[in-house]
Amino acid sequence: MNHSSQTSRWRALSKIATNLASSSKQFLADEDRYDQFSFEASGILLDLSKQKITREILQELLSLANEKDLANKIEALFSGGNVNITENRPALHTILRNPDGDDERAKQVRSDLQRIESCVTDINTGRWRGYSGKSITQIVHIGIGGSHLGQALVTEALKKKSGNLQIAFVTNMDPEDLESTLLGIDAERTIFIIASKSFSTIETIENATAAKNWFLGRTNDPGATTNHFLAISNNYDAAVAFGIDRKNIFPVADWVGGRYSLWSAMGLIIALGSGFDNFKRLLAGAKSMDDHFRSSPFESNLPVLLALTGIWNSNFLNINNHLILPYAERLKMLPAFLQQLEMESNGKSVDTYGRKLDINTAPLIWGGTGTDSQHSFHQLLLQGTQSFSADLILVGSSKSRFRQEQRNWLLANALAQTRAMLVGHDDEDPHKAMQGGHGTNTLVLEELNAFTLGSLLSLYEHKVFCQGAIWNINPFDQYGIEQGKQLAPSIYKQLTDGSELQWDASTNGLINQFRKGEQNG
Numbered sequence: 001m002n003h004s005s006q007t008s009r010w011r012a013l014s015k016i017a018t019n020l021a022s023s024s025k026q027f028l029a030d031e032d033r034y035d036q037f038s039f040e041a042s043g044i045l046l047d048l049s050k051q052k053i054t055r056e057i058l059q060e061l062l063s064l065a066n067e068k069d070l071a072n073k074i075e076a077l078f079s080g081g082n083v084n085i086t087e088n089r090p091a092l093h094t095i096l097r098n099p100d101g102d103d104e105r106a107k108q109v110r111s112d113l114q115r116i117e118s119c120v121t122d123i124n125t126g127r128w129r130g131y132s133g134k135s136i137t138q139i140v141h142i143g144i145g146g147s148h149l150g151q152a153l154v155t156e157a158l159k160k161k162s163g164n165l166q167i168a169f170v171t172n173m174d175p176e177d178l179e180s181t182l183l184g185i186d187a188e189r190t191i192f193i194i195a196s197k198s199f200s201t202i203e204t205i206e207n208a209t210a211a212k213n214w215f216l217g218r219t220n221d222p223g224a225t226t227n228h229f230l231a232i233s234n235n236y237d238a239a240v241a242f243g244i245d246r247k248n249i250f251p252v253a254d255w256v257g258g259r260y261s262l263w264s265a266m267g268l269i270i271a272l273g274s275g276f277d278n279f280k281r282l283l284a285g286a287k288s289m290d291d292h293f294r295s296s297p298f299e300s301n302l303p304v305l306l307a308l309t310g311i312w313n314s315n316f317l318n319i320n321n322h323l324i325l326p327y328a329e330r331l332k333m334l335p336a337f338l339q340q341l342e343m344e345s346n347g348k349s350v351d352t353y354g355r356k357l358d359i360n361t362a363p364l365i366w367g368g369t370g371t372d373s374q375h376s377f378h379q380l381l382l383q384g385t386q387s388f389s390a391d392l393i394l395v396g397s398s399k400s401r402f403r404q405e406q407r408n409w410l411l412a413n414a415l416a417q418t419r420a421m422l423v424g425h426d427d428e429d430p431h432k433a434m435q436g437g438h439g440t441n442t443l444v445l446e447e448l449n450a451f452t453l454g455s456l457l458s459l460y461e462h463k464v465f466c467q468g469a470i471w472n473i474n475p476f477d478q479y480g481i482e483q484g485k486q487l488a489p490s491i492y493k494q495l496t497d498g499s500e501l502q503w504d505a506s507t508n509g510l511i512n513q514f515r516k517g518e519q520n521g
């Protein structure tokens with residue numbers, strides 16, 4: 001099998017990219033661009049008309065997708081094929097949004113949903129009581145990475161304005177994070193959710209242990225933890241050994257990857273924060289995008305088109321920065337969520353056969369909320385020397401009680417930025433001129449609600465899948481992270497004992513520095 005850059009289609013695209021004029025004038029001259037390059041599905045409009053593509057380029061990219069057998073790879077994803085080839089398992093997050101049928105997995109998903117629903121009802125109605133007989137008013141959610149980012153993003157985006165339940169997320173092992181969260185919390189009315197698929201992630205276990213000690217310090221009764229500690233995990237034994245009652249453990253199947261897990265029992269916190277009905281609508285929105293992705297022709301398939309324009313930018317225009325700019329405060333965690341989704345999935349440099357790749361894979365993903373970002377890093381975007389592409393995410397209509405005028409200003413700012421990024425600004429004064437030429441995608445949610453948010457996140461999950469398929473890499477493993485996790489315990493040991501150091505000079509020097517600090521402290 002050829003490496004990606006050696007196929008005829010790849011070479012044809014490279015040639016087109018080389019001959020492409022650096023100016024954006026040819027794109028701007030095309031009056032029909034908006035009609036040709038904007039697409040809609042499941043409550044989302046995807047406008048690619050400010051990308052540096054033409055009909056011909058898009059056609060070539062679609063042929064590339066066919067050449068890479070994308071249709072069969074999509075079918076393998078949905079039908080439970082071994083798409084996570086290095087870990088020898090399927091990646092079936094789509095079943096979590098479509099648990100129909102008699103398949104054992106679907107049955108398990110339905111039973112998990114029922115458990116989530118009754119847990120939410122019990123807590124919200126006050127039927128669930130703490131050890132001293134009081135109802136629950138506070139949840140502390142402890143988890144990291146895929147066991148935090150999606151849940152926190154959605155909980156924040158959909159949270160009820162009038163809920164009685166306070167929710168706090170703890171992720172960082174920095175003791176100050178947990179300490180400041182616990183300040184002012186009433187142990188009698190608090191539930192801790194320990195969200196860890198492996199139940200062995202050091203940050204989560206350290207924080208959970210510290211939280212349990214804090215709790216026991218207040219109750220002086222080991223039996224009191226029963227109604228205050230829940231776990232979401234694939235590792236029942238470790239959760240039980242930690243002291244969590246078996247009936248308070250919610251399962252996560254091994255075929256659900258961490259960064260694809262918010263749809264599973266890992267979404268308990270979403271259902272607690274925004275209501276079980278909203279959690280169901282979130283799943284329905286994701287399913288709607290799944291159906292669109294699985295059945296639409298590539299020419300109008302949003303995840304495929306988003307993936308292909310990303311590939312055009314990264315692989316042919318050599319743009320290695322991709323920005324996520326939601327113009328909606330409720331989506332402020334979207335850049336962090338997509339950073340993990342894209343970079344942990346497709347930050348790879350060997351193909352599925354283990355061969356070194358000779359092409360770029362995932363770009364650096366970063367971003368922030370507009371318009372705040374405009375007052376920070378957009379200066380570099382508009383006049384700096386780095387190349388980039390961007391997704392701007394806008395919300396079409398809002399139920400906000402505030403003035404329509406304010407919303408229109410928000411939209412106007414977003415559109416002004418995309419125009420300036422592509423068109424630039426001519427000025428006699430070079431300090432004021434902007435070169436332009438930066439292509440962007442504009443995504444518009446018809447409204448920001450549970451359905452459209454589910455649809456948006458599913459759109460990005462499938463975009464990442466398509467890119468992985470075209471690059472011929474496995475988006476579902478993360479051995480780099482696992483390797484990093486294995487190094488830390490040896491260094492931890494040497495920080496705390498006096499043994500002879502065996503690392504590079506820099507690491508040895510820093511360990512010695514901390515050892516001295518310990519002795520003096």
Ligand code: F6P
Pocket residue numbers: 144145146147195196197198199200201204257258259344478481482
């Ligand atoms: O951050 C790396 C990672 O391995 C992610 O893939 C995963 O989502 C996260 O750690 C948390 O893992 P766990 O749920 O097992 O604690």
